[in-house]
Amino acid sequence: MADMSDWFIMKDPVEHRQKALEWRRCKSNAERERFVKVNGVRWSEILRLSYFDLIQFVVIDLMHCLFLGIAKWITKRIWIDEDVLTEKALQSIQKKMSEFKLPSDLGRIPGKIHCGEGFSNFTADQ
Template sequence: KCMKCFPTASFGEKPDYSGYNTLTWPHHDIKVHRQMSLNHLNACTKSQQKIIKKEHGIRYSALIDLPYFNPIKYTVIDPMHNLFLGTSKHCMEIWTKYNIVTKSDLEVIEERMLCLKAPHSIGRLPLKIGSGFSGFTADQWQKWTTFYSSIALRGTHQHLQYWLLFVKACCLLCNHFLQNSNIELAHKYLQMFCTKYEEINGKEACTPNMHLHFHLVDCLENYGPVYALWCFAFEKYNGNLGSFPTN
């Protein structure tokens, strides 16, 4: 989607995924992509191919010969993994790991969950909060993020301010009917969330999913609401297949 580089301070260290001023991100160009793919194909040696792949993240594929195929536009960010199994889960793991949300906080959250009466369409989450959200499925992470968390986490820690920005963005994006104005507003909320998250937690806590949040806009504009492209149905049928008896 873009040509933003993620430098590492030294060999073996985690890349720096911070920096959320999208105006400074160099965008991918399909003509350049095709040319670099052909350069990879026509390289004289394997080492030259490795250099091209390392510097540009591109290698040749026969699909690039199709005049209508656009590998940039056709790269879709899955909202389920990006938002819920990605950032939502990551935030909770960070908060519990560094005792931002303590064991006693988790017990308070679980008590609040017992008092909440969710609409039938949402349903009740399993009582796994006290054990640190262990075993949450993607569907449960979605429900936790968009419905339960804003109430259950209230007053527990100072990080709630940026978390609520993420919640607002997810609620806007998870509508069955999505307007361009909602996409733009969700994009702003995600940018505010990521900027505040980096400010409080530091660059090293930023993840690839946070960078990919800003490419969701293009995907939704090209392919419609999240319900048209996220992997919930795919994962559900995977579960059905996994439950079949085998020898």
């Protein structure tokens, strides 16, 4: 986890298209599910457009993917599971957050980040 150069490796669009075609040739849903678990690829009808590079042209939904999905994953998997943020650190952050006074037109600050998985009750605006 420490070497960030391994985190984001650009996929090859030709290989991705080939794997998607292999997925399409799977005979059953169970076989397709196994294929996706191994390869992380499934068919999309947009791949019928030969000029469409699914790797380069993908649009990331920031709120659902980044703010709610990846941010939570980073917090849990890297910061908490790898003990970058200890229980003591989470309690300290919670104490500081409890002291914040927000203007009435801003969203709420989450309740207890030091409980459960930590930061797990965040909403997109938090």
